[in-house]
Amino acid sequence: MLTHRFRSRKRIRPCHSSSAAAIVTLSSKIPVMLLYGAAIWCAAILLAPVCVAGAGFPKVIGQAIYFSFGEICHQIDSRSVYLGDYPLAVCVRCSAVYFGFLLGTIMYVALGSKPSTRYSYRWLVIIASVPMLFDVAGGTLGVYSMTDFSRLFTGGWFGIIIAWCVIPLAVDGAGQMARLHRFQIPSRLRGFSRV
Amino acid sequence: MLRYALYGGVVTAATIGLPVLDFLNCFCCAGVILGGVLSVFFCTRDLGPGVWSPTTSDAVQLGALSGVFGALLGSILKVLMLLSVGDVVRDLISSQLGQGGFLDALPPELIDSFEEMLYDQEPLSVFNVFALLVVWLFVGPLFGVLGGVIGFALFRPKVDPFAGTISGTPIQPPPNPPVES
Numbered sequence: 001m002l003t004h005r006f007r008s009r010k011r012i013r014p015c016h017s018s019s020a021a022a023i024v025t026l027s028s029k030i031p032v033m034l035l036y037g038a039a040i041w042c043a044a045i046l047l048a049p050v051c052v053a054g055a056g057f058p059k060v061i062g063q064a065i066y067f068s069f070g071e072i073c074h075q076i077d078s079r080s081v082y083l084g085d086y087p088l089a090v091c092v093r094c095s096a097v098y099f100g101f102l103l104g105t106i107m108y109v110a111l112g113s114k115p116s117t118r119y120s121y122r123w124l125v126i127i128a129s130v131p132m133l134f135d136v137a138g139g140t141l142g143v144y145s146m147t148d149f150s151r152l153f154t155g156g157w158f159g160i161i162i163a164w165c166v167i168p169l170a171v172d173g174a175g176q177m178a179r180l181h182r183f184q185i186p187s188r189l190r191g192f193s194r195v
Numbered sequence: 196m197l198r199y200a201l202y203g204g205v206v207t208a209a210t211i212g213l214p215v216l217d218f219l220n221c222f223c224c225a226g227v228i229l230g231g232v233l234s235v236f237f238c239t240r241d242l243g244p245g246v247w248s249p250t251t252s253d254a255v256q257l258g259a260l261s262g263v264f265g266a267l268l269g270s271i272l273k274v275l276m277l278l279s280v281g282d283v284v285r286d287l288i289s290s291q292l293g294q295g296g297f298l299d300a301l302p303p304e305l306i307d308s309f310e311e312m313l314y315d316q317e318p319l320s321v322f323n324v325f326a327l328l329v330v331w332l333f334v335g336p337l338f339g340v341l342g343g344v345i346g347f348a349l350f351r352p353k354v355d356p357f358a359g360t361i362s363g364t365p366i367q368p369p370p371n372p373p374v375e376s
Contacts, residue, residue, distance in 0.1 A: 067326060067330070068326075068330045068333075068334075071220065071327070071330050071331065071334065072220055072221075072223065072224045072334055072338075073221060073223070074218075074221040093222070093223070094222075094223050097223050098223075121347075121348035121351075122348055122349050122351075124348065125345055125348050125349055136222065162345070165344070165345070165348050166341060166344050166345070169251050169254075169344045169347060169348060170251075170255070170340075170344060172251040172252075173250075173251035173252040173254065173255040173344070174252070174255075175252075176250050176251055176252035177252040177255070177256075
């Protein structure tokens, strides 16, 4: 593995304090970068029907968004939320997951949370996934009929909870990578942590 | 690392390119996430906690690489499948519906959804193949990283991930630079 090989082949030289500061800064920017990424992703989902409706945007952008999201979602009309006359770029459950993740990220950033060992990430993943898995399995097997509310609730639950698992681990991962590769933050990203 | 990323990438490619399995990606890219999770799982299983275990950054890299491999292999596989056997799932569903087969036992809403999803697909063209590759090269690593992180949360050894490296060698804070007088 990279980390292992890196250590065994090469003696890590002590880095200067400016590099250490850059590592800390990079780690602190990860939640905000994820927040921007999630916001752009969700904006694209909302933008597709607006573009196709021709509300001041080129139609081809909307079609490209529908095509792109079509690879990762079934886009069945009867299972989609409509914005005007056109459905969103993804179905109800996917929309709930992505907007839930955005909400979870906003909460994480707004509360100024830090990576913590007080809770188990393994259990967090399980708690996030189980309701959605039951909903999908129960609905597909015909045990009960899934409703838009159940899709919205279980998807949103998954998105919010998983954000609280992904962000701290991403912060940790970015910090470790920066330490190993002595990553320097480009100057244009230095103001990223201000929301 | 490349070997484990390739394992995950093969799983991802199968969920992108193979008929029936590609339905997994309809659930928020579950197939790609699964590839990332499995690459971390294979890594932790083979190397074991006594020898060496991945750090969070390794899990992120494993997930990203599995997504890239999966996107490349999966796009090629998908095009090859469409060129060689055509859309077998569409043909199968067309032949089975209304004949008292296994599909008629499914809830009617699900059958309608299947029909709607399958008959809306566009035919294969050079532009579509290129667009497919571009989309998957963006989406694959993105959801692969998510899978790697989730895999790390599920399969990592029970130690504090924020105390340094999992192998037990804490990362020391860097010393101050020498003061030049």
